[in-house]
Amino acid sequence: MAYTAYIETPLGDVILASEGGALVGCALNGQPGHHALVEADAPERLDEPVLARALGWLERYFAGERPDPRELPLAPRGTSFQHEVWSLLLDVPYGGLTSYGELADLVVLGRGGGRMAAQAIGGAVKRNPISIIVPCHRVLAAHGKIGGYSGGLDKKLWLLAHEGIRL
16 A cells, blocks of 8 residues: 655655555655655555654754665665666765766676666656655766756755755
């Protein structure tokens, strides 16, 4: 069964979704995934264990702590390639940055060779359904440019500044 929970954050409301004992979604209002999670009509259950843990995680994060995303059972829906990229995002530390190109190099390295376009990485990052917790906001474009963010560049800049990163 799927459940949802809402949390007010400094960036506005965030909806969380769980299914089968794992977190499947975390979206800021205005992100493409937010609308889909709201329309799913899953009952709101603040006491559902995974959602309660995710709410606590977000509260700690916004209070300035550095909770580890791996504390939570994460089960984002996506392709095997997207999962490969999202797993790499979990390795980008609080206050750290990476680029689409660096992620592409890591995918190639993990596969033992080949080629990977930074644009393909960007597509996977853009489709991350567990925003903030799986830190897609820590990915920059080439030459340190801010790049995009499905929640809006203002929110990406806020998240980076919250983590002590000034661009």
